[in-house]
Amino acid sequence: MRPSGRKLDQMRDVSVEVGFTKHAEGSALIKMGDTHVLCTATIEPRVPSFIKGSGLGWVTAEYGMLPRATNTRMRREAASGKQGGRTVEIQRLIGRALRAGVDRVALGERQITIDCDVLQADGGTRCASITGGWIALRLAVNKLMKAGDVISDPMLDPVAAVSCGIYAGQPLLDLDYPEDSEAGVDGNFIMTESGQMIETQMSAEGSTYSRAQMNELLDLAEKGIAELTAVQRAACA
Amino acid sequence: MRPSGRKLDQMRDVSVEVGFTKHAEGSALIKMGDTHVLCTATIEPRVPSFIKGSGLGWVTAEYGMLPRATNTRMRREAASGKQGGRTVEIQRLIGRALRAGVDRVALGERQITIDCDVLQADGGTRCASITGGWIALRLAVNKLMKAGDVISDPMLDPVAAVSCGIYAGQPLLDLDYPEDSEAGVDGNFIMTESGQMIETQMSAEGSTYSRAQMNELLDLAEKGIAELTAVQRAACA
Amino acid sequence: MRPSGRKLDQMRDVSVEVGFTKHAEGSALIKMGDTHVLCTATIEPRVPSFIKGSGLGWVTAEYGMLPRATNTRMRREAASGKQGGRTVEIQRLIGRALRAGVDRVALGERQITIDCDVLQADGGTRCASITGGWIALRLAVNKLMKAGDVISDPMLDPVAAVSCGIYAGQPLLDLDYPEDSEAGVDGNFIMTESGQMIETQMSAEGSTYSRAQMNELLDLAEKGIAELTAVQRAACA
Amino acid sequence: MRPSGRKLDQMRDVSVEVGFTKHAEGSALIKMGDTHVLCTATIEPRVPSFIKGSGLGWVTAEYGMLPRATNTRMRREAASGKQGGRTVEIQRLIGRALRAGVDRVALGERQITIDCDVLQADGGTRCASITGGWIALRLAVNKLMKAGDVISDPMLDPVAAVSCGIYAGQPLLDLDYPEDSEAGVDGNFIMTESGQMIETQMSAEGSTYSRAQMNELLDLAEKGIAELTAVQRAACA
């Protein structure tokens, strides 16, 4: 049924290569099928001015796509002089999601920046960024703990994200680009390992949806998140 | 319980003044309590290049806040040289929501731009913008139909939006600013008059949420949307 | 004779609604005919760096137009990434004019920013901004004096502004947009209640003018300023 | 009395070197005392879109200052990423002034751009730009007429500009920088050779002014303009 030949509730193959780059405090190349995102974590001893002196830490994210990560070349954002609306929306989402998975008191007054750069895109780049970004964050925090800079582990439950959508009337898990571009309803679900929700975003794209349909997608998402958090645990072990 | 003294499922007073400005093809000043948004609709005989020649119409939106709409003055975005991430996120949301309520074939190859400018802010400005923006859009389409430029009504069911959140452990309908800034979970729900969903956005702000809590907020949202679409019908009558 | 049907020396109806928005230290919606400008005053405890430590206060202004304040929609300046030349020129004029009406020693080392946002335009928006901006400024200073933060009243004589022009060979007071766009000579006159001048700007638009014509316009302007300062006094009473 | 030692109604020495650069259709280096401005005229066979097809010509101007034209180095506008408010205000003024001295029907559908670049500044740069810019414009039009591209001379009366101000209670003609920075009232007067007025700008800087004072400055300005238009005639002879 699916263009990809996958079953309705079947994820793409997921793989993670930790330590893909050597300079960052944490780094991971996550591949969800043909979507490949390089995630790095940078620790800095300063926080944004609005929490200076509060004792709280901060986690933020930036997102980018290489110009030819996609099927036709996109203009380089550095050349066009600003980040587009889609980029801004996505990086704010990644930052919020990862921040929700951290005890900011335990982290202490330092900032961790997660850079998510899409080397190749085939749908679901924001979800891959969150899932891979959590791994880079975990690795960087491990380094802080090993060095004794942080005593109590600030990382709460693993946080992962997956997209679901309604395609040709059917609920699908983990849409790739051909599926995503034809889906009538499109959702991104960010959850913890234990199934608690952090962010839910569902959009009608050409048709509305009912609460029953929303629940079907949530069921799929829970299945996907369980598989992704297992991958996260394995990659950081 | 609520800082506002309202009941958990009680909306703020809503009022609409149509025709607030005279040049626009449709205009409405919507007041949801102390949140006041001026919405105008502009019809133009051109569409974005990616749908040129398709016969389809387009609806888009722009959002802004006057510098002193808020308690402390914010820097004017025109002076700082770009629209901030929050602005971009909101105006993309308004555009998607209103587009979902229009039959773009019936609209024909023309663009309607909804400008939503917040004159005074007290929480829920994006929801007020969508609810008021729909009214401006409806009025502009009425003008097109009266002039015979559009024959079959392109407006589908009324579209409205409301925020709900979990505050001190309680689900609340229609958060004002003091409630919103303390809420642990915050959601924006965009629905049609008949209760079909167009966009759902829920975010944990400091605590995660369960599916049971999500359902409580959806119940509240359905109640709020019913009241708002009644106001919309009355304003356009 | 006039497109508006007014007499040569007749102003448009002027009305002022003080306290139009609740957050600002002073606010007024001024209507000069169909030109409607929302003026707000913001007090901040800092001054620009070039007068830091001087003991002097500062008054500055920013000006904006909502995109559909005019007959055809203008591009939003925040979206185009900069304030246009006309905007910059106008807000510098408003700032200079209002600064000239203040004893900066008595004000003390604080800044008051006047935001003038045009909700609907029909000619004379810069003059309405100055006249309405003075009211917002007066109200904000009243608040400072009531709180005992300022002892001696820093507000000098009321400052108002009016446009005059030569239209079809006739000198006219207070041009609306149809008159302004056809005028051969166009002037903006900023004066105090007692008739002292603060700024004079006259431009030939297609024809030059003599000193005799300039004097005719100055006579009209004095009449208009007297009416406007009376409105200002009444609004602040 | 004057810091410069000049009499109240005495201009600085004025000199003009035409043809200072070789590529432009017209060029002049004008020196008003220590204020040196290089003015060039560029003819292009296109007009702004808002008059395309009207048969009318257009004259516009751009203004700049070399970073070290002034006593302390100013940041280069190209490096800071935008033209400041003062620059925008001045170049719009120069454009309006020179446009008023041209019969745009006779000029025909072409644009002449006057670039005024201040090599050294000592007060009065906008007036020097207008006076020198007129010369560059005249020379460029001469070239068009010689080539037979324009038949009837589109240049009306010569247009020049001079500043006057009230310094230590005294009306002064042609202020240099030390005088300008201390003047309580400051005016720029743009007139034709025959004494007709094109633009009048007077500003109170710390004190207001009366109509009597305004008239004293106008008398001085008429004297200065007569001297400047004589220099213009001589330079273009």
Next chain:
Amino acid sequence: MRPSGRKLDQMRDVSVEVGFTKHAEGSALIKMGDTHVLCTATIEPRVPSFIKGSGLGWVTAEYGMLPRATNTRMRREAASGKQGGRTVEIQRLIGRALRAGVDRVALGERQITIDCDVLQADGGTRCASITGGWIALRLAVNKLMKAGDVISDPMLDPVAAVSCGIYAGQPLLDLDYPEDSEAGVDGNFIMTESGQMIETQMSAEGSTYSRAQMNELLDLAEKGIAELTAVQRAACA
């Protein structure tokens, strides 16, 4: 002697992975030691306006660094709103170098854009970009020839680049970052397989250099280029 332990004339290990990303018409990940650059080639059927209609093709390049490619995180250029001077300089160099290796008549009126994105940096990123960029270009042209869109091979001799420098008084081949940051003279040499020169850039960094020293570096460069063009040939075979 060298921090890296290499011999004076010893290159770092070079490896190339062609087809690293799937969408581009040509792609290669080149690794020169710890410097890793992803190069992609994009073919488009349009050329810059200044050669439109000439029948000539165009090759251009863009360069970027991921924020954490380096030891400390650099600000993302898309976020800071412009490409820095170093970026602009480098991408112009890459474009010129690759253009010099192409017969633009044989290429025909189409543009090939080479994107060089540094995933990890350890000195010599511009040289790696040119060497790897040539491979991506070669692969894209192969595709054009296979499709019959280009008949006669437009690729001239292979083009590669290598850096040399004087470190502690010794001439070194292929500097890594620790060597580069301490070198007194630094050069980049772009040559063809046959040893003809395309671009030579040598800079004194703290000490000047003689023609004799320049010749020593040129000798080293010729050795390095021979090795690199062999790698290029092998990668494209």
Next chain:
Amino acid sequence: MRPSGRKLDQMRDVSVEVGFTKHAEGSALIKMGDTHVLCTATIEPRVPSFIKGSGLGWVTAEYGMLPRATNTRMRREAASGKQGGRTVEIQRLIGRALRAGVDRVALGERQITIDCDVLQADGGTRCASITGGWIALRLAVNKLMKAGDVISDPMLDPVAAVSCGIYAGQPLLDLDYPEDSEAGVDGNFIMTESGQMIETQMSAEGSTYSRAQMNELLDLAEKGIAELTAVQRAACA
């Protein structure tokens, strides 16, 4: 043979007018034939943050062209909102070159900014900027030494720059614009009076070059540099 009628190894006439503007600590108008560049030096008591507290001085440069310095008018960079790639490349080169001619310890912790503004262009503007910029720098340092602010002369050997190229197969010294635009190989050579090299840049423009050809151009450059440093000595005497 040369379009200019000069001999292959003949420089254009060079002249220098020191003190061309009065405010700068050093200024010179250098004319290399029809290329005229105004160079000014500004001394400031601060250094860039990356060397603060090091005791070292800094020399930097900015470069600009007046819009009509060239045969057709170029867009003003201040108006287009950024410095183009060519401008950035050139001003970085000028800064590096002049910095190499200064003992930064002897200069002490202060910055000298060299502004090079092209009033008229006919090829070789970057070389003229370096040669003239050195003169402005020398004059500014003289002022520091006279005032006793600097004791030991920080100026090393004079630094000058000249372009050479291969035109119609012949090596030429000091290319003017018509020669430069047709040259197949183009080089800029920055050297000290004693013939030591500071920067070498050679580019193939349509044909490659051999080491033998490179040496011919270096021979020409040495001749030109000797003539230019003699002019520099004379101008500063």
